[in-house]
Amino acid sequence: MLQSETQTPSAFFDGRSLKAKLRRAERWRKIKAAALVLPLAVFLVIVFVVPISNMLWRSVDNTELMQVMPETAAHLQAWDGQGLPDEATMAAFAEELRASRQGGGLGRIGRRLNYEDPAFRGLLMRTLRQLPVEQPVEGWRASLQSIDAAWAERETWRALQRASSLTTDRYLLAAVDLQRDDDRQIQRIEAEQRVYVSVFQRTLVIAGSVTLICLLMGFPLAYWLATLPTSQSNLLMIFVLLPFWTSLLVRTASWIVLLQTGGVINTTLMATGLTSDPLQLVFNRFGVLVAMVHILLPFMILPLYSVMKGISPSYLRAAVSLGEHPFIAFWKVYVPQTISGVAAGTLLVFIMALGYYITPALVGGPSDQMVSYYVAYYTNTTNNWGMAAALGSLLLIVTLLLYLVYHRMVNQKQLVRN
Amino acid sequence: MQQAYDSDALVRFSGVQKTYDGENLVVKDLNLSIAQGEFVTLLGPSGSGKTTCLMMLAGFEVPTSGDIFLGDKRLNTLPPHKRNIGMVFQNYALFPHMTVEENLHFPLKARKVPAAEARQRVERILDTIQLKDFARRRPTQLSGGQQQRVALARALVFEPQLVLMDEPLGALDKQLREHMQLEIKHLHEQLGLTVVFVTHDQSEALTMSDRVAVFNDGVIQQIDTPDRLYEAPSNAFVAQFIGENNQLVGRIASIEGERCQVQVEGGLSTGAILVNVREQGALTRLSIRPERVRLNGASEGLPNRVKAHIEEFIYLGDHLRVRCRVGDNSQFMARVPVTDFCSSLKVGADIMLGWRDEDVRALDCTQP
Numbered sequence: 168m169l170q171s172e173t174q175t176p177s178a179f180f181d182g183r184s185l186k187a188k189l190r191r192a193e194r195w196r197k198i199k200a201a202a203l204v205l206p207l208a209v210f211l212v213i214v215f216v217v218p219i220s221n222m223l224w225r226s227v228d229n230t231e232l233m234q235v236m237p238e239t240a241a242h243l244q245a246w247d248g249q250g251l252p253d254e255a256t257m258a259a260f261a262e263e264l265r266a267s268r269q270g271g272g273l274g275r276i277g278r279r280l281n282y283e284d285p286a287f288r289g290l291l292m293r294t295l296r297q298l299p300v301e302q303p304v305e306g307w308r309a310s311l312q313s314i315d316a317a318w319a320e321r322e323t324w325r326a327l328q329r330a331s332s333l334t335t336d337r338y339l340l341a342a343v344d345l346q347r348d349d350d351r352q353i354q355r356i357e358a359e360q361r362v363y364v365s366v367f368q369r370t371l372v373i374a375g376s377v378t379l380i381c382l383l384m385g386f387p388l389a390y391w392l393a394t395l396p397t398s399q400s401n402l403l404m405i406f407v408l409l410p411f412w413t414s415l416l417v418r419t420a421s422w423i424v425l426l427q428t429g430g431v432i433n434t435t436l437m438a439t440g441l442t443s444d445p446l447q448l449v450f451n452r453f454g455v456l457v458a459m460v461h462i463l464l465p466f467m468i469l470p471l472y473s474v475m476k477g478i479s480p481s482y483l484r485a486a487v488s489l490g491e492h493p494f495i496a497f498w499k500v501y502v503p504q505t506i507s508g509v510a511a512g513t514l515l516v517f518i519m520a521l522g523y524y525i526t527p528a529l530v531g532g533p534s535d536q537m538v539s540y541y542v543a544y545y546t547n548t549t550n551n552w553g554m555a556a557a558l559g560s561l562l563l564i565v566t567l568l569l570y571l572v573y574h575r576m577v578n579q580k581q582l583v584r585n
Numbered sequence: 586m587q588q589a590y591d592s593d594a595l596v597r598f599s600g601v602q603k604t605y606d607g608e609n610l611v612v613k614d615l616n617l618s619i620a621q622g623e624f625v626t627l628l629g630p631s632g633s634g635k636t637t638c639l640m641m642l643a644g645f646e647v648p649t650s651g652d653i654f655l656g657d658k659r660l661n662t663l664p665p666h667k668r669n670i671g672m673v674f675q676n677y678a679l680f681p682h683m684t685v686e687e688n689l690h691f692p693l694k695a696r697k698v699p700a701a702e703a704r705q706r707v708e709r710i711l712d713t714i715q716l717k718d719f720a721r722r723r724p725t726q727l728s729g730g731q732q733q734r735v736a737l738a739r740a741l742v743f744e745p746q747l748v749l750m751d752e753p754l755g756a757l758d759k760q761l762r763e764h765m766q767l768e769i770k771h772l773h774e775q776l777g778l779t780v781v782f783v784t785h786d787q788s789e790a791l792t793m794s795d796r797v798a799v800f801n802d803g804v805i806q807q808i809d810t811p812d813r814l815y816e817a818p819s820n821a822f823v824a825q826f827i828g829e830n831n832q833l834v835g836r837i838a839s840i841e842g843e844r845c846q847v848q849v850e851g852g853l854s855t856g857a858i859l860v861n862v863r864e865q866g867a868l869t870r871l872s873i874r875p876e877r878v879r880l881n882g883a884s885e886g887l888p889n890r891v892k893a894h895i896e897e898f899i900y901l902g903d904h905l906r907v908r909c910r911v912g913d914n915s916q917f918m919a920r921v922p923v924t925d926f927c928s929s930l931k932v933g934a935d936i937m938l939g940w941r942d943e944d945v946r947a948l949d950c951t952q953p
Contacts, residue, residue, distance in 0.1 A: 485678035487666045488643055489692035490743065496666070499691075503682040 219563070225556035229335035231279040232327070235272035236263040240331035243324070252324050257307040260327075264295055276330070278550070282337070283326040290317055325349070338557035343367075363541070363558065367565065370537040373452075373527070374520035377459045378467075381516050382509065384460070385467035389508075392468070393475035404472075407465050415462060419529050422458045423449055426530070454530040462526065463519060467512040474508030510577040514570070521566055538562050594618035595779050596642065596747060601651035603637050611637050613803040615651070619781065624773050626782045626790040629800030630826070638800075639749055639783045644668050655746060666695075671740030673750040677732045679724035685711075685735050686720040692743040710738045713772070730761045737769065741776070750782045754789065766792045787827050791815065799823050815874075820861050821948040824872040831878070831917050833871040834950060840865055845947055847871060851912025855889040856942030861949050868950040875906065875920040877944035880930070884939025893917065893938045895930060909938065 233240045242256035267273045273295070277288035294314050303310040311318040318324075329335070340346055344361040345353050355361070388407075392400045410418060425431050426449035433445040448454060478501065486496035524539035538558055545555035596619040603612040612634040619625050627635035640646040641653060644665030653660040660668060671692075679688055686707060693703040711717045714734040724732055733753060740748055750769075754762045770793045773780055784790055790797045791811040798808040799822070807814060807823045818824035825832070835849035837859075845859045847869055855871070862869045884890055893909035904922050907930070911917040919938060930936065 479676060479678065481674045481676060481678040482680060484643075484645055484665075485672065485674055486680070486691070487664075488668075488670065488672040489695060489739065490666050490669070491691070491695040492666055493664075495695075500680055 222556045223560050223563075225552050226338050226560040227334040227336065228553060228556075229279075229330065229332055231275050232330045233333065235267050235276050236260065236331075239263050239327070243328040243331040246324070246328060248321075248325060248328065251308070251319070251321060254306055254308055257311055257318075258302070261298060261307045261311065264291065265298055268295065279330055280326065282551070282553075283329060284323075286317075287326065290315055290323075294318070322349070335553075338553040339561065341554060342557040342561050363538075366536070366538055366541060367561070369535070370521060370562070371565070373455060373459070373535070373537060374517050374523075376456060377463060377520045378513050378517040380456065380460045381464050381467040382513055385464055385471055385512065386505075386509075389468050389471035389475055392472050393478075394480070407468050410461065410465065415525065416529075418462060419458050419526050422454065422461070422530055426454055426457065449530050450532045452531070452535050455527050455535045458526045458530045459520060459523060463516045466515045466519060470511035470515065471505065471508040474505050474511075478504050506577065510573070514573060518566060518570075521562065595621045595623075595656060596781070597652075597654040598638070599652045599654070601638075601641065601648045601653060603634070603641060603646065604649050610649075610803055612641075612648075615803075615805065617798060617805065617808070619779065622777050622779055624770070624778075624780045624782065624793060624795045626784060626794040626797045627800055628784055628787060628790040628797050628826075630785060633800040634803040635783050635785075635798075635800040636751060639751055639781060642747075642781065643670055643672050643749055669743075669745050669747075671743065671745035671748040673736050673740045673748070673753040675752045675755055677724070677736035677753075679732055679736055679739070681724055684721050684723055685716065685727070688724070688735060688739050689742050692739065696743055698743075706742055710742045714738045729757050730765060733757065733765055734768075737772070741772075741778070746779065748778050748780045750780065752784055753782075754784075754786075762789070763792075769793060791827070799826060801826070818860075818872065818946065818948070821870045821872070821951065824870075824946065824948055829875050829918060829920075831873045831875060831914075833873070833911070833914060833917075835869055835871060837862060837865050837867050837869055837947065844942060847945075847947055849912065853889075853891050853912060855891075855940075855945055857945035857947040858943055860946050862947055869947040870950045872946045872948055873940055873944055875918040877940050878917075878919040879939045880907065880919055880921060881927075881936050883925075884937050887939035888942055889945070890937050890939040893936055895932050895934050895936060897932060898930075909936070911938065 236259070238259040239256065242259055243252065246252045246256065264273075267276065273291065277291055280287035280291070294311065297314045299310055308318075329337075337346070340353060341356075342363050344356050344364045346356050348354055392403055392407075395403070423430075427433070428445040428447070430448075432448060433442075436442045437445065448457075482500050482504070483493070483496055486500040487493055491499065521537075522539055523537055524543060527535050527537050528540055539562075542555045542558050542562075545551045545558070596617075598615045598617040601612060601615040602610055604610050615634075615638060617638075627638060629635045637646060641648050642660070644660065644663065648661060655668065655670070680691065683691070689707045689710060690703055693706060698706070707720075708717075711720055714737065716731060716734060716738075719727060719731060719735075724735065727735065736753065740750075753769075754765050757765060766789055769780075772778065773793075782790075782793065791814070794811060796808055796810055797814050799806045799814065801822050806826075807819045809817075809819075814823065815828050818827060821832075824830050833849045833853075833855075835847040835853075835855075837845050838848045838854065839846045840859060843859055845857055846854060847857050848854050849871065857869075857871055879887060891911055893911045895907060895909055896915055897908040899906040899908065902923075904920055905926055907919045907921060908915070909917045909919060917938075
């Protein structure tokens with residue numbers, strides 16, 4: 168019996184050939200699908216995967232010294248860090264220092280070593296100027312030490328050693344206000360120099376408040392739009408999308424005009440006698456929140472609206488007919504069904520808000536600048552790619568972590584649903 | 586019929602009107618009483634006002650004028666959540682984020698029924714609908730028929746005074762629908778429910794109801810038991826809407842009490858029961874059910890006989906329908922049990938059709 172059962176299907180449909188037939192039939196469809204996806208895939212690799220991996224690499228990249236002074240770097244890597252490096256190291260250093268004059272190498276290592284000690288570039292220049300042409304009789308060690316006493320200090324060479332490894336965690340540590348001390352132990356930097364932890368906190372707080380305000384303002388509006396007849400909701404939807412038609416810069420600048428001390432809102436408030444002195448509405452947190460909510464609100468409304476549009480009004484009617492008060496029915500029956508829209512909207516707004524740069528820079532005060540501001544500062548002003556990349560990478564990691572937590576939370580809710 | 590107008594009726598519509606735009610009345614002067622324990626179906630084509638009536642009863646629409654009573658409570662201004670009326674929706678409206686059990690607990694929680702009693706009630710109703718093993722499932726994991734039963738259970742579990750059903754079987758396939766019709770009917774008898782059921786499916790209405798109210802154009806055309814509705818339609822709309830119906834237009838030649846003689850265009854003269862036309866010489870629409878029409882030999886000796894021309898046979902398994910031409914009416918149907926069929930009947934042949942006077946109803950001629 169059992170045998171005949173297992174034999175029958177294979178006798179009628181030769182499993183192998185049927186699968187092969189299916190593959191052949193599906194092949195063209197798969198090729199077509201791949202061809203349709205290809206342009207986007209290439210685009211994503213070029214503008215997304217490559218730059219992000221590049222940025223992640225730059226946040227730990229420490230190859231400046233290795234490229235300009237390969238031999239010195241190799242010697243320093245072998246050094247145990249006790250006493251001073253041996254004569255061979257010093258000789259390699261002197262040779263390569265002289266050679267670094269060509270091709271801008273000196274500038275690159277000077278910039279990198281200045282992060283270790285701001286006097287390093289000067290030291291290198293001074294040393295280079297006085298470096299003997301021939302190998303000195305007394306040896307490179309004595310010669311270097313006679314040029315500058317700094318070369319007799321272990322710390323100078325330790326700094327060079329730190330700059331000679333392939334990767335470094337100094338940027339990532341600095342991005343969370345940490346550093347390594349002389350014994351390579353991680354410790355917090357001095358209190359008055361700590362900046363970035365509070366910048367990250369501020370970034371999360373601003374993005375979080377913007378998301379919350381958007382949700383509180385967007386939810387009722389989306390609900391109203393979803394319950395209106397289509398002709399009216401389409402018209403109102405145009406008003407929701409209207410801000411998209413003007414440039415972000417113009418919208419932000421116009422908030423300055425509206426909110427500033429001599430602006431429309433303050434003059435109106437004073438004319439109606441509500442205040443006697445102009446309120447400080449811009450170049451502070453309030454201004455940042457107003458401008459960011461204004462820009463990001465549509466990103467909350469659209470996903471909410473599309474989810475709400477799909478929820479039949481009969482659910483609420485059913486809940487009410489079963490004896491629940493309309494408000495409680497709304498909370499218990501309607502809101503849980505909008506979770507996927509709320510999730511999409513808050514995630515979209517939060518992640519977009521995390522990366523805001525122009526708006527806080529224009530309408531915020533000094534204590535409202537977000538991480539992106541410092542990223543821009545390091546790339547544009549000080550040319551410190553390592554620091555810019557470290558801040559960017561950390562922001563990326565924080566975002567991904569938050570996303571994971573969020574995803575798990577929403578998934579649990581959805582599990583309950585399905 | 587008489588009981589419906591008793592003062593102790595459970596539901597009473599009195600002079601109810603409803604308009605949405607202030608110009609057209611969707612419901613025109615509705616008067617309807619439903620007794621305790623009765624199963625009343627509101628039947629009609631879409632746009633006839635039946636669903637509006639149900640919605641006014643449930644509290645989702647407010648009557649423009651007139652009163653609705655449930656027991657001795659005037660419902661007009663009572664919000665829906667205080668009406669204690671169970672409702673089954675067309676698409677069931679089971680809450681997708683709750684299990685079957687949670688759905689059933691919902692109305693009990695809203696009424697603050699003690700937990701122990703609530704559990705008992707839910708268990709009992711799950712037993713009744715035979716879905717005990719599905720208590721922890723979500724509605725989307727159930728078949729259409731099971732969802733339907735849960736929706737029903739949810740509307741019953743809080744023991745409402747009245748249960749409303751808005752085309753609850755519309756989404757089911759034919760077999761399941763017929764099965765559920767009987768199931769609901771038995772539940773109604775078993776639990777002594779008072780049910781108001783809305784449908785546009787006449788066979789559903791005839792199967793389940795104690796009484797059927799046929800709606801058209803915002804007015805109840807006839808409210809009666811299923812058999813009376815079918816056998817004795819009181820106007821041309823009801824005759825045409827309920828069941829199959831042969832129509833012949835004629836003029837009343839003479840009247841004798843409840844009977845009359847009608848002269849049909851094309852020379853035929855037949856006796857008929859006078860229903861809602863009164864004057865001699867008035868135009869009338871005659872209604873004859875196909876199963877009352879006798880063919881050839883069987884028609885001999887009947888008072889009304891007419892020569893007809895067979896156009897088509899339609900085979901339906903248990904019976905056969907014969908489409909004939911009578912005068913200029915080529916849609917005249919006769920219904921013959923397969924066992925009575927004789928092979929002498931052929932398409933194109935001429936036959937004699939016959940019927941009794943009491944099988945013909947002379948109705949108004951207002952409907953097209």
